[in-house]
Amino acid sequence: xxxxxxxxxxxxxxxxxxxxxxxxxxxxxxxxxxxxxxxxxxxxxxxxxxxxxxxxxxxxxxxxxxxxxxxxxxxxxxxxxxxxxxxxxxxxxxxxxxxxxxxxxxxxxxxxxxxxxxxxxxxxxxxxxxxxxxxxxxxxxxxxxxxxxxxxxxxxxxxxxxxxxxxxxxxxxxxxxxxxxxxxxxxxxxxxxxxxxxxxxxxxxxxxxxxxxxxxxxxxxxxxxxxxxxxxxxxxxxxxxxxxxxxxxxxxxxxxxxxxxxxxxxxxxxxxxxxxxxxxxxxxxxxxxxxxx
Numbered sequence: 001x002x003x004x005x006x007x008x009x010x011x012x013x014x015x016x017x018x019x020x021x022x023x024x025x026x027x028x029x030x031x032x033x034x035x036x037x038x039x040x041x042x043x044x045x046x047x048x049x050x051x052x053x054x055x056x057x058x059x060x061x062x063x064x065x066x067x068x069x070x071x072x073x074x075x076x077x078x079x080x081x082x083x084x085x086x087x088x089x090x091x092x093x094x095x096x097x098x099x100x101x102x103x104x105x106x107x108x109x110x111x112x113x114x115x116x117x118x119x120x121x122x123x124x125x126x127x128x129x130x131x132x133x134x135x136x137x138x139x140x141x142x143x144x145x146x147x148x149x150x151x152x153x154x155x156x157x158x159x160x161x162x163x164x165x166x167x168x169x170x171x172x173x174x175x176x177x178x179x180x181x182x183x184x185x186x187x188x189x190x191x192x193x194x195x196x197x198x199x200x201x202x203x204x205x206x207x208x209x210x211x212x213x214x215x216x217x218x219x220x221x222x223x224x225x226x227x228x229x230x231x232x233x234x235x236x237x238x239x240x241x242x243x244x245x246x247x248x249x250x251x252x253x254x255x256x257x258x259x260x261x262x263x264x265x266x267x268x269x270x271x272x273x274x275x276x277x278x279x280x281x282x283x284x285x286x287x288x289x290x291x292x293x
Contacts, residue, residue, distance in 0.1 A: 019078060020079055023075045023076075023078040023079040026075055027072070027076050028079075036072055039065055039068050039069070040128045040129055041129070042061075042065065043062070043065045043126075043128075044125070044128075044129060046061060046062055046065075047122075047123055047125065066099065066102045066103070069095070069098070069099050069128075073099050076092060076095075080092075094127075095128065098124060098125050098128065101121050101122055102125070138275075139275075142271060142274050142275045143271070146271045146274045150267060150270060153270060156266070157259070157263045160259070160263065161216050161217070162213070164251075164255050165206075165209055165212035165213045165216055166212075167251070168212045168215070168216065168251065169207075169208070169212050171206070171241070171243045171247065171248075172205070172232055172235075172241060172243060172248075173206050173207055173241075174204045174206075174235065174240060174241065175240065184239075187238040187240055188240055190238055191231075191234060191235055191238050191240050205228060205231075216255060219252070219255060219256055219259070220256075220260055220264075225252060229248060229249065229252045232252075233245055
């Protein structure tokens with residue numbers, strides 16, 4: 001035997017390799033994964049139950065579940081080829097963070113808002129369900145891969161909504177009732193009475209730039225966008241605003257077409273393209289098993 005060899009080190013390395021192989025075998029075992037999924041489902045269910053009631057039994061079960069999650073993350077850590085490979089996996093970081101948050105005692109926080117923030121963070125354990133199915137993980141990968149394209153789509157959307165908001169304020173902002181008197185005030189009050197979803201119980205939809213941007217986002221979702229158009233038509237008929245019906249119709253229809261049909265379709269198209277790319281890559285790296293096996 002060579003003097004440079006270290007029998008003790010070789011035995012230790014062999015034992016660690018055996019432990020790593022055993023941990024990897026257990027962590028990737030189908031029944032172990034199903035068990036962890038079941039534990040995640042129970043945990044998610046109990047998180048919902050705790051919004052109605054909380055007692056010592058539920059707390060004990062949640063604590064046991066936390067220990068199960070701890071064992072699982074420890075197994076995955078041991079089974080990883082290296083520490084770097086473990087911490088470069090976003091799912092591992094996510095799961096480890098949730099487990100560590102679970103060990104933070106609420107008693108260390110005297111501030112009620114800090115304690116509430118801790119409880120909210122613990123609720124995010126429900127998101128562990130995202131690991132339950134490969135298809136869900138693929139969808140998450142698609143969304144992450146689409147971030148770059150979506151950023152530019154959002155930037156384009158922000159430019160358009162800012163532009164239309166400025167135009168909307170100029171065309172549709174209602175006068176301040178404090179500055180009105182006589183017949184003008186009477187017409188304004190009449191508008192508040194007859195217009196559906198009027199500013200009587202909400203701010204002027206185009207009273208400020210910020211409110212105009214929120215109003216246009218509402219129109220994008222399809223909520224009350226026709227009522228907004230009718231409100232403006234009524235306001236014109238009563239002489240509260242000076243924008244004629246042709247401009248009113250053109251503005252609302254143009255915005256709805258641009259936002260709902262063009263901008264949203266750009267986002268949808270980017271996601272679909274990335275979904276196809278991720279699915280093709282997934283099929284290449286993990287081909288379907290042979291049915292005969």
